[in-house]
Amino acid sequence: MVHIWQNHWCDRMSEDDQKIIGRGTWIDKLAHEMIEREQQLGRSTSMLRVESGLGASGIPHIGSLGDAVRAYGVKLALENFGYKSELVAYSDDLDGLRKIPEGLPDWLGEHIAKPVSLIPDPFGCHDSYGMHMSSLLLDGLDNLGIKYDFRRARDTYKNGLLKDQIHTILTNSEKIGTKIAELVGQEKYQKYLPYYPVCANCNRLYTAESYEYIPDEMKIKYRCHEAEIGSKMLKGCGHEGEADITKDLGKLAWKVEFAARWHAFDIRFEAYGKDIMDSVRVNDWVSDEILNHPHPHHVKYEMFLDKGGKKISKSLGNVVTSQKWLKYGTPKSMLLLLYKRITGARELGFEDIPTLMDEYNEIEDVYFGKVKLDNEAKTARTKGLYEYTNLLNVPKTPSIHVNYRLLIELGRIFKEDRVNRITKKLIDYGVIKNPDPYIDQIIQLAGNYADDFEEQEIMQIQINDATKNALRKLVDVLVAEKDPEDLQNAIYNIAKENNVLPKDFFMTLYQIILGASRGPKIGPFIMDIGRNKVAQTIGKYT
RNA sequence: GGGUCUAUGGCUCAGCCAGGUAGAGCGCAGGACUCUUAAUCCUGCUGUCGUGGGUCCGAAUCCCACUAGACCCGCCA
Numbered sequence: 001m002v003h004i005w006q007n008h009w010c011d012r013m014s015e016d017d018q019k020i021i022g023r024g025t026w027i028d029k030l031a032h033e034m035i036e037r038e039q040q041l042g043r044s045t046s047m048l049r050v051e052s053g054l055g056a057s058g059i060p061h062i063g064s065l066g067d068a069v070r071a072y073g074v075k076l077a078l079e080n081f082g083y084k085s086e087l088v089a090y091s092d093d094l095d096g097l098r099k100i101p102e103g104l105p106d107w108l109g110e111h112i113a114k115p116v117s118l119i120p121d122p123f124g125c126h127d128s129y130g131m132h133m134s135s136l137l138l139d140g141l142d143n144l145g146i147k148y149d150f151r152r153a154r155d156t157y158k159n160g161l162l163k164d165q166i167h168t169i170l171t172n173s174e175k176i177g178t179k180i181a182e183l184v185g186q187e188k189y190q191k192y193l194p195y196y197p198v199c200a201n202c203n204r205l206y207t208a209e210s211y212e213y214i215p216d217e218m219k220i221k222y223r224c225h226e227a228e229i230g231s232k233m234l235k236g237c238g239h240e241g242e243a244d245i246t247k248d249l250g251k252l253a254w255k256v257e258f259a260a261r262w263h264a265f266d267i268r269f270e271a272y273g274k275d276i277m278d279s280v281r282v283n284d285w286v287s288d289e290i291l292n293h294p295h296p297h298h299v300k301y302e303m304f305l306d307k308g309g310k311k312i313s314k315s316l317g318n319v320v321t322s323q324k325w326l327k328y329g330t331p332k333s334m335l336l337l338l339y340k341r342i343t344g345a346r347e348l349g350f351e352d353i354p355t356l357m358d359e360y361n362e363i364e365d366v367y368f369g370k371v372k373l374d375n376e377a378k379t380a381r382t383k384g385l386y387e388y389t390n391l392l393n394v395p396k397t398p399s400i401h402v403n404y405r406l407l408i409e410l411g412r413i414f415k416e417d418r419v420n421r422i423t424k425k426l427i428d429y430g431v432i433k434n435p436d437p438y439i440d441q442i443i444q445l446a447g448n449y450a451d452d453f454e455e456q457e458i459m460q461i462q463i464n465d466a467t468k469n470a471l472r473k474l475v476d477v478l479v480a481e482k483d484p485e486d487l488q489n490a491i492y493n494i495a496k497e498n499n500v501l502p503k504d505f506f507m508t509l510y511q512i513i514l515g516a517s518r519g520p521k522i523g524p525f526i527m528d529i530g531r532n533k534v535a536q537t538i539g540k541y542t
Numbered sequence: 543g544g545g546u547c548u549a550u551g552g553c554u555c556a557g558c559c560a561g562g563u564a565g566a567g568c569g570c571a572g573g574a575c576u577c578u579u580a581a582u583c584c585u586g587c588u589g590u591c592g593u594g595g596g597u598c599c600g601a602a603u604c605c606c607a608c609u610a611g612a613c614c615c616g617c618c619a
């Protein structure tokens with residue numbers, strides 16, 4: 001009966017031409033749309049380049065990483081459809097430093113408004129502040145196995161790669177200024193040129209105001225005066241100068257810069273966060289109408305928010321970074337997070353790691369056919385998600401699955417010699433058959449999680465005289481030579497003999513030994529820790 | 543002023559972006575591990591899917607309106 005209906009539905013679905021595109025994920029759909037659009041535009045499809053911008057002004061959080069990871073996913077999908085593609089990772093290291101990120105030294109204050117690539121690295125390991133921040137992000141990408149073509153704003157401008165675009169934009173500045181006001185209501189570019197030179201005297205960016213462009217010489221006239229950065233007024237140095245747009249340092253304003261880059265690098269796809277939606281609208285127009293380069297295909301995504309629903313700020317210190325994530329979760333758990341979906345607001349925290357770790361195992365089971373889903377399209381999509389999570393390079397055999405939450409629980413209990421003890425427990429439980437290097441790794445990760453996110457059960461241990469007597473008896477038993485299998489019973493009997501409710505006695509023991517109100521079966525557990533050691537601990541309470 | 547997202551069990555959320563049986567964790571109830579307490583495991587319970595319309599054979603899912611909350615833009619990048 002049911003089958004007949006399902007066939008009926010399937011017929012319907014195929015009549016509606018619901019063919020699965022690529023591997024059935026949003027990534028494939030996006031790549032497909034993109035290819036169709038390029039064909040309609042009649043542009044060459046010999047190289048479909050995708051881009052991701054990397055902020056370089058603060059500690060890169062998982063959102064910045066997500067932009068690049070997802071762009072890479074699109075690249076993979078394009079290749080899967082038979083096209084050549086590459087990912088350009090572009091570091092905005094000519095952006096000026098606007099405020100000192102939390103936790104970084106105060107002396108950065110004197111570098112406010114300077115391009116981050118001209119500020120010394122506070123950590124002392126890279127050529128500049130900007131390069132340090134970019135490197136953190138690139139390191140994150142490397143850890144995930146993502147390949148990219150790295151480019152820097154500083155080199156791009158210094159080598160004059162954008163000079164033609166800058167020239168065209170500046171000679172059309174009036175038209176652009178009017179359009180910006182019309183599109184987003186921002187009027188300043190009706191007065192000023194959308195180009196910020198770096199002041200040759202004081203190295204500052206936003207204080208140098210450009211007031212005239214000399215097309216024949218490709219030079220900008222500017223004066224360095226006071227400007228408002230954030231909520232603070234910043235004094236300019238009063239310098240007046242000329243900047244050569246083909247080689248001197250300076251940069252286009254964001255409202256027009258993407259367009260210049262898209263044209264110069266021939267970019268066909270770039271995702272963006274909703275915070276720069278307006279800039280993208282303007283840039284699309286500039287790209288289409290001023291530079292005659294049909295703008296790249298886009299997809300908009302929501303920001304990652306912290307658990308309180310606040311925007312994760314790049315300049316705040318305490319955020320979810322890929323480096324911290326990998327302390328608790330595998331690279332694949334992070335890729336799964338980023339490839340699962342792109343739409344929707346997301347409140348994100350480390351507490352999502354356990355779910356993702358286990359979810360990876362679930363989709364792996366689907367991929368290898370161990371678990372069947374009812375719906376064909378969903379099966380395809382889930383398999384596709386698994387493939388992208390493995391960057392289209394799937395393992396030949398499934399990994400050994402151990403529930404991550406179980407490992408966290410065990411991690412809270414076993415702190416010393418953790419890997420060996422937990423492995424032994426897992427074998428006792430029948431979860432695994434033999435020790436395994438991969439499982440060792442997961443135990444480490446879950447152990448780190450247990451250590452850093454221990455739920456602090458603040459409780460007062462109340463011990464009455466009867467309990468104290470019982471505890472003393474127990475210590476006697478523990479230090480004596482005794483057959484371990486009797487221990488569970490012995491504890492139970494000691495409680496009863498001393499008129500203590502077994503339930504309460506066990507709880508007291510957990511509180512003393514674990515600092516928690518519950519725990520594993522206590523007899524074997526005490527044997528695991530060592531009788532003498534437990535006797536000592538209990539002794540302190542008698 | 544402009545824009546986006548969110549609303550699903552007691553709690554936290556997944557499912558929605560490619561419509562086809564309403565899901566998970568926590569919690570709660572019962573059971574298994576020779577006995578009593580707990581880890582763990584198994585089973586079960588908890589739903590007018592924010593409101594009102596629309597499309598469809600079929601809507602948590604797509605469209606429109608509304609309500610409530612959050613966020614982004616209107617400095618700058």
